Amino acid sequence: MAKALRVKFQPPLALTLLILGFFVFLPMLSAFEYSIRTPLTGGYGWTHYIWAVTEDDFFHYILRSMWLAGVTVLITLFVLVPTLTWLHLSNSKVRGLIDGISLLPLVIPVVAFAVGAQIAFPEFVQNTVLELPFLYFVLALPYAYRSLDIGLNSIPLKTITEAARSAGANWMRTITTVIVPVIRGSVMATIALTFALSLGEYTLTVLLHWDTFPTWVTYVAQDNILGAIAISMMSLIIPFLILTVITLFVPERSTQGRK
Amino acid sequence: MSSKSLSLRNISKRFGTVNALDNFNLEVGVGELVALLGPSGCGKTTALRVVAGLEHQDSGTVLVADKNISDVPAHKRNMGMVFQAYSLFPNLTVEENVAFGLQMRKVTKTVRLKKAHELLDLVGLDSQSKRFTHQLSGGQQQRVALARALAFEPEILLLDEPLSALDAQVRVNLREEIRRLQLSLGTTTLFVTHDQEEAMAISDRVGVMSHGKLEQIDTPDALYNKPATSFVASFVGTMNRIPTQLSDGHVQLFGKMIPALKNGNESGNVIALVRPESIVIKSTDEDANAKVLTRLFMGASSNIVCQTKDGTVVQSLMSSDKSGDLHPGSTVKLEVTNKEVLVSNA
Ligand SMILES: Nc1ncnc2c1ncn2[C@@H]1O[C@H](COP(=O)(O)OP(=O)(O)O)[C@@H](O)[C@H]1O
Ligand SMILES: [Mg+2]
Numbered sequence: 001m002a003k004a005l006r007v008k009f010q011p012p013l014a015l016t017l018l019i020l021g022f023f024v025f026l027p028m029l030s031a032f033e034y035s036i037r038t039p040l041t042g043g044y045g046w047t048h049y050i051w052a053v054t055e056d057d058f059f060h061y062i063l064r065s066m067w068l069a070g071v072t073v074l075i076t077l078f079v080l081v082p083t084l085t086w087l088h089l090s091n092s093k094v095r096g097l098i099d100g101i102s103l104l105p106l107v108i109p110v111v112a113f114a115v116g117a118q119i120a121f122p123e124f125v126q127n128t129v130l131e132l133p134f135l136y137f138v139l140a141l142p143y144a145y146r147s148l149d150i151g152l153n154s155i156p157l158k159t160i161t162e163a164a165r166s167a168g169a170n171w172m173r174t175i176t177t178v179i180v181p182v183i184r185g186s187v188m189a190t191i192a193l194t195f196a197l198s199l200g201e202y203t204l205t206v207l208l209h210w211d212t213f214p215t216w217v218t219y220v221a222q223d224n225i226l227g228a229i230a231i232s233m234m235s236l237i238i239p240f241l242i243l244t245v246i247t248l249f250v251p252e253r254s255t256q257g258r259k
Numbered sequence: 260m261s262s263k264s265l266s267l268r269n270i271s272k273r274f275g276t277v278n279a280l281d282n283f284n285l286e287v288g289v290g291e292l293v294a295l296l297g298p299s300g301c302g303k304t305t306a307l308r309v310v311a312g313l314e315h316q317d318s319g320t321v322l323v324a325d326k327n328i329s330d331v332p333a334h335k336r337n338m339g340m341v342f343q344a345y346s347l348f349p350n351l352t353v354e355e356n357v358a359f360g361l362q363m364r365k366v367t368k369t370v371r372l373k374k375a376h377e378l379l380d381l382v383g384l385d386s387q388s389k390r391f392t393h394q395l396s397g398g399q400q401q402r403v404a405l406a407r408a409l410a411f412e413p414e415i416l417l418l419d420e421p422l423s424a425l426d427a428q429v430r431v432n433l434r435e436e437i438r439r440l441q442l443s444l445g446t447t448t449l450f451v452t453h454d455q456e457e458a459m460a461i462s463d464r465v466g467v468m469s470h471g472k473l474e475q476i477d478t479p480d481a482l483y484n485k486p487a488t489s490f491v492a493s494f495v496g497t498m499n500r501i502p503t504q505l506s507d508g509h510v511q512l513f514g515k516m517i518p519a520l521k522n523g524n525e526s527g528n529v530i531a532l533v534r535p536e537s538i539v540i541k542s543t544d545e546d547a548n549a550k551v552l553t554r555l556f557m558g559a560s561s562n563i564v565c566q567t568k569d570g571t572v573v574q575s576l577m578s579s580d581k582s583g584d585l586h587p588g589s590t591v592k593l594e595v596t597n598k599e600v601l602v603s604n605a
Contacts, residue, residue: 159346166340168363181350
C-alpha cells in the first residue's frame, strides 16, 4: 500500500479517479451521511440501520436474492465454461456467431425483453421464480462471456487440455481439475460480476412481478427513504463480504510469470 | 513391464484438401524406440496424434499389442505424451504435475507422490519438486513433462519434437537422457522430430516420412548407407549430387567407372549420390580435375568444398591432418572411394 501511494502524479489516472470520485464515491458518501442522520435528535446515529435489520422482511428478501444470485452463478459456470472451452478448441466458425450473440443482451431493452418473456414463456415457466436466474444469466452473459473468453485466450488451452487427456483425464475432469483452476482469476471475476448483477437486478424483476431484495427496497423507500438508503448501503456491503470470503477460501496458487 | 507393441495399418487422414497421412503403415516392437523423421508438414505430428487418440483417422486401424484401439478415447489409451510446446499445468507444482496421471487413475496421494519423486529423481529434478513450473528453465520443464508422461507407466510413450524449443547443448543432453530412461524402463516409444541427427542418435529405427507416407524405415546405419529413395538419401545426412551418365550398369565419376545402385529404372543422364566422406582429395598439379573453393576446419575433420572442371560443386569430409595442405585455389584430384554408387534420375 505504502508503495502504491508513492506512485508519481499520473494525469490519466488522476482524471479517472476524479470522475470516479465525483460520480461514484461522492454520491455514495452523501447517501451514507444522509442515512445516519437522526432528524429527531439532530446529529448522527444508527437508527435506520437498526430499523432495517429488525424489519422482518429484510433477511427474507436478502436471502432470497442471494439464493437467486447463487443459482445464476451456477447456471453461468455450468453453461459457459464447457461451451467456451469447446468453442476455443474447435476453431469452429460458430464461435464468431456465438461471440456476437453473447453481446445481444446489451442492446435489447429490458422492457421489451420482459414483455416478450411474458408473452412467449409457457405458464409453468412464469410460475416459478427459477425463471429469474435464467434471465439474470442472459443479462450477465455479455460480461461473463467476455471474462471467461479472456481467461481462455490467455492460456495454451489446446496443449494443456491434450496433456490432461493423454494423462488420463476425461473431459469433465479436464475442465474441473485443469482448466478452471488455471483460469481461476477469470472464473472469480465471472462469479463476482454475475452475482452482483443478479443481486441488484430491478427492472426485469419488477416487470415480471417478482419480489426480490431490490424491489423490496424500492417498496420500503416509499414510506421510509432513510431506511431504504440504510438497507441499500448494507446490500452493498453484504455481497462484498461474501465475495471476500469466497476469495479467501479458494486456495491461492501462484500462476504469475507463466508465458 | 507394461510396454506394448504398436501397429498403424493403412492409416489415412485428410484435413480439407491436405492428405496429412496417406495409407500410412508402421510397426513398433515392444521396448523399441522408433523415430519419425521428415520435413515440416509431412504428417509426423498427425501420426502421433492418431496414436494418442487426439485425432481420429479417416480410415485404417491402430493396434496396441494386436488389439484394435481405434475407438478408445484418448484418456483411456494409457499413452504418455510429451509435447513440443511447454504443456505443464501452471496451477500445479512440479510433483503434482508428475503425479497428475496417477491422480486421474485414483491412486492414493502417498503412493502417487512417492512415484512422482521416483521419476523426478530419474530426470534429476527431485530438488525442484515443490516449485511451480514457471520457475523452471525450458529444459527442466520438458524433463518434468517427460516424468509426467512416464509416471503412470504408459504402454507407449509418444514424443512430439520435445527438444525443438531448447538450446543446442540442452537438446543434446536431454536426448541422451530420454534414450537412457527409455532403455532402462523398456518403454515402447515413438519419437517425432525433423532433426535427422537427433533421430539417428537415439533411435533403434528411423522412419523417414514424406507427404504422409513412410519412405523408408530402417536402422540409422542402414538408412545412412543404403537409402532406398533419393528423398531419403538427401534428407538423411549430406549427399553430393553429381550429374553423370549411366551405361552398362556403371557410372563414370572423376574418370573412374563405378557400379551403379539403382532404385528404379534410371538410365542415361543420372545423378550420382555420394557422401562427403566418400570423396578424397589429393593435392596435385598433373591430372587435376577440380579446384578448392573453401576449407572449413571443424576440429578432427574438415569440410572441403571443391568445384570440378565442368562446374559441379562437391563437398568432401576429410580428417583435418590429411587436408592441411589444401587451400582455396589449390588444384586437386578428386576420387570416389565407394565400391558402388547410388544413382537417381536427373
Ligand atoms: N488441425 C488441422 N487442420 C488443418 N490442417 C492440418 C491440421 N493438422 C495438420 N494439418 C496439416 O496436415 C499436414 C501435416 O501436418 P503435421 O502432421 O502437423 O506435420 P508435421 O508434424 O510433420 O510438421 C500439414 O500440411 C498441416 O498443415
Ligand atoms: Mg509437427
